[in-house]
Amino acid sequence: MSVAFVREESAEAAQEVTLPARPLSTHPNLVTQSGLQALEQAVVNCRAAVKAAQLLDDANQRRRAVELAARDLRYFSERLASAELRPEPTSVEIVAFGHRVTIVRDDGRRQAYRIVGEDEADPRLGTISYYSPLARSLIGRRVGDLVDVDGHEIELVAID
Structure with a gap:
């Protein structure tokens, strides 16, 4: 069927490609307390962005915004789930994570x-x-x- 006989919105949607996932590091996901809090806040912000994107009037803008926000939500949710909280260093004799x-x-x-x-x-x-x-x-x-x-x-x- 020719694209001329399909609603414009559907034709544009068919041309869009799903965004690839944000790459995840292969290294252990070590985090400081502030890093853990930042990941938690990023998940909250991404959930809000998905909800806001779903309210956009323009279907094409909505689809793109939802896709971007959902991709970030998946990324930060995965990073939060794999986070390994490291305690603050107690000694300043030898350099360690968090110093x-x-x-x-x-x-x-x-x-x-x-x-x-x-x-x-x-x-x-x-x-x-x-x-x-x-x-x-x-x-x-x-x-x-x-x-x-x-x-x-x-x-x-x-x-x-």
Whole structure:
């Protein structure tokens, strides 16, 4: 049957492709307390987004918005279900998950990062994933240790 004999809305719907699932990390889903709370809030926000999308008048906009919100809801629900809450570190002797570390790069730049789970990592906000090359180089180290990251020497100057 020609598309000319089908309602326009149905023809457009037939052309749409379901969005692929957001990729899930293969690494353990370690989270801090704040990371767990952020995942819980993301699920709440996504549920609200699905409900809001279902109320859109335009069928094409509604379909697209529901698909996007539902995809995010599936992702964050899965991340919340697989979350492994890690307690706050109790010692500042050796770098561990959850610590804030201060480093000095070989060019003199001083930077501080908190080592967190993948979903809460945002270097612009001062957080890095525990699985990032920098974090993996620092975990298990002590203040004063020098580490090589991508051919650059970094000194660990503080653990908080």
